[in-house]
Amino acid sequence: MRKMPMRYYALFTLPTIIAFVVSFFIPFLLGTYLTFNTFTTVTNAKWVGLTNYVRAFSENDQFLNATVFTVKFALVSVVLINVFAFALALLLTRKMRGENGFRTVFFMPNLIGGIVLGYIWLLIINGILINFGVDITFSARFGFWGLVVVTNWQMVGYMMIIYIAGILAIPPELMEAARIDGANSWQVLRNVTVPLVMPAVTICTFLTVANSFKLFDQNLSLTAGAPGRETAMLALDIFNTFYGRIGFEGVGQAKAMVFTLFVSLIVLFQLLYSRKRERES
Amino acid sequence: MNARKNYLNSGLFAFVLILAVLFLSPIFIVLMNSFKGRFFISDTPFALPNAQTFVGLQNYTSGIVKVGFVPAFGYSLFITVFSVTAIVFFTSMTAWCITRVKSRISSFIYYLLVFSMIVPFQMVMFTMSKVANILHLDNPVGIIVLYLGFGAGLAVFIFSGFVKSIPIEVEEAATIDGCNPIQTFFWIVFPMLRPIAITVAILNAMWIWNDYLLPYLVIGSNYKTIPIAVQYLQGGYGSKDMGAMMALLILAIIPIIIFYLVLQRYIIQGVAAGAVKG
Numbered sequence: 001m002r003k004m005p006m007r008y009y010a011l012f013t014l015p016t017i018i019a020f021v022v023s024f025f026i027p028f029l030l031g032t033y034l035t036f037n038t039f040t041t042v043t044n045a046k047w048v049g050l051t052n053y054v055r056a057f058s059e060n061d062q063f064l065n066a067t068v069f070t071v072k073f074a075l076v077s078v079v080l081i082n083v084f085a086f087a088l089a090l091l092l093t094r095k096m097r098g099e100n101g102f103r104t105v106f107f108m109p110n111l112i113g114g115i116v117l118g119y120i121w122l123l124i125i126n127g128i129l130i131n132f133g134v135d136i137t138f139s140a141r142f143g144f145w146g147l148v149v150v151t152n153w154q155m156v157g158y159m160m161i162i163y164i165a166g167i168l169a170i171p172p173e174l175m176e177a178a179r180i181d182g183a184n185s186w187q188v189l190r191n192v193t194v195p196l197v198m199p200a201v202t203i204c205t206f207l208t209v210a211n212s213f214k215l216f217d218q219n220l221s222l223t224a225g226a227p228g229r230e231t232a233m234l235a236l237d238i239f240n241t242f243y244g245r246i247g248f249e250g251v252g253q254a255k256a257m258v259f260t261l262f263v264s265l266i267v268l269f270q271l272l273y274s275r276k277r278e279r280e281s
Numbered sequence: 282m283n284a285r286k287n288y289l290n291s292g293l294f295a296f297v298l299i300l301a302v303l304f305l306s307p308i309f310i311v312l313m314n315s316f317k318g319r320f321f322i323s324d325t326p327f328a329l330p331n332a333q334t335f336v337g338l339q340n341y342t343s344g345i346v347k348v349g350f351v352p353a354f355g356y357s358l359f360i361t362v363f364s365v366t367a368i369v370f371f372t373s374m375t376a377w378c379i380t381r382v383k384s385r386i387s388s389f390i391y392y393l394l395v396f397s398m399i400v401p402f403q404m405v406m407f408t409m410s411k412v413a414n415i416l417h418l419d420n421p422v423g424i425i426v427l428y429l430g431f432g433a434g435l436a437v438f439i440f441s442g443f444v445k446s447i448p449i450e451v452e453e454a455a456t457i458d459g460c461n462p463i464q465t466f467f468w469i470v471f472p473m474l475r476p477i478a479i480t481v482a483i484l485n486a487m488w489i490w491n492d493y494l495l496p497y498l499v500i501g502s503n504y505k506t507i508p509i510a511v512q513y514l515q516g517g518y519g520s521k522d523m524g525a526m527m528a529l530l531i532l533a534i535i536p537i538i539i540f541y542l543v544l545q546r547y548i549i550q551g552v553a554a555g556a557v558k559g
Contacts (some may be wrong), residue, residue: 003379003382004381004382008329008378008461008462008463009378009382011392011463012374012375012377012462012466013374013375013378013379015371015429016371016372016374016375016429016433016437017374017375017390018428019427019430019433020394020430020433021369021427021430022412022413022416022418022426022427022429022430023405023409023412023413023426023427023428023429023430023431024397024405024430025393025397025410026402026408026412027405027411028397028400028404028405028408029402029409029411030408030412031405031407031408034407034408041411042408042411042412061361081429087298091293091297092297092298093399094290096290096293096294096297097294098294099450102297102301103549104528104545104549105301105304105305106301106304107549107552108304108305108485108497108538109304109549110541111487111491111537111538111548112320112533112534112537112540113490113491113492113493113507113508114491114493114508115493115512116491116508116511116530116533116534117492117512119511119515119526119530120307120311120530121307121323122306123310123311123314123323123326123472123523124307124310124326124526125322126323126326127310127325127326127327130324131420132371142380149300153304153307158552159555161549161552161556162552162553162556164553165553165556167488171486201509203556204556205383206430207556212404213401214401216492216493216494217491217494217508219360220493220512221511221512221515234401235401235405237404238403239403243409248409252407255403256401256403256404256406257404259401259404260399260400260401260404262403263399263400264399264400267399271484274458277441279533279554
């Protein structure tokens, strides 16, 4: 089937392509064009050049704050999620009693949606903070660590599953050989397990970075940006810009464009880096 | 040596057990509070219900009525089931076709779809909801088209990776025996795609069932899915009803837990497979 008559080719690809063009491709092109316009709906656009981009950064500090907050959040949560997930994966590949049951439990929060997750933890975090006479809106620090806890609870199980698959794929002979050569558990871990699960590390880093940068639902339900807009991450800040006040749609679209370029750059960098490392090893 | 190892293993088992209990405790705390009166929740969320605070199922009835949980459940179920079906059906066809027919158009389609995975939703959300509005896709049937479009990137990517690993000779034999491409795909190829189709279905079901922003922007004012209903209760005017909130959270979790317990093995394998392909 290396060649296919045109009508069959169309039949196989067109349903997907039409849906894709309608939901993504046209909105993407239109959105790109609209970053250079002021508008309130897509039909009344007026060309303003780069004004929206300037306003995105100069109108107030919210976009910059959101960027800094998002980057900090991503750094902390990516490291913590992967460390915890890897540790759990190590614990649950020792042929312990009830391993499968434990895997089931740790993965479970991942199926719960971001909105629901946020409200579950809002109850718990505020329940603790009330003993000190405050709640999560009292300080941006609380919101930050609250978000870290929520995303850890959600993502650790998912990443653990990927790490477990990676660890189980290591040939047991390698570990045995290392042990016979006199390596202790720590040396086996450092010199055999870790290097061999590197592909899993790459995948998990990729997934957690993308997820952390694009986080929206958890942010909306847990803090909604409070106090003020201090804990609004990039996605929420863009949403607020669009739908918060009339007349800022163009600024929101420009912010979204900057966000897109930012995320694309990070993804590109990650891909190049992992390619390079794969070639070296 | 063996005795020491046993102690270590028992210790680790106890540690993981405690961790697992802690991991599940947030859900139990919400469950516990869903049976308490609305004014006894925020201040003392960790206290068990007692004679004074216990209200039976009152929170559940008020929660279900307040946000219209029954229709919300119906919309969520309808949209998820049909969007996932559409995604698996159409993207597997597309992925097979553009993987087997090597041409410039094929690779253009492939890279465009992969690119769409990177772009944050905020880039297209405003224009997409306007386009959906103009094309009358702003209803529970039309939104299926949107989910097919947004789900296509990851699904085609995963299916293509899998198709590459299937030997092409089987398909060529089918062609020689007189199968047209439709017959070849549905009789020969699709049955072989089954394991990865389950992965694609599960990943998309998890995404669509829990998705908030897309349905909120496109159909949220007329049709509330479960995440929209939960958020609606929080954002409503007046003092928020914590009791109803707790009940709604539990109601939102129950279908997910049933889904998980029934399909657990497939879900965990599917996630691992999806990640390795992705």
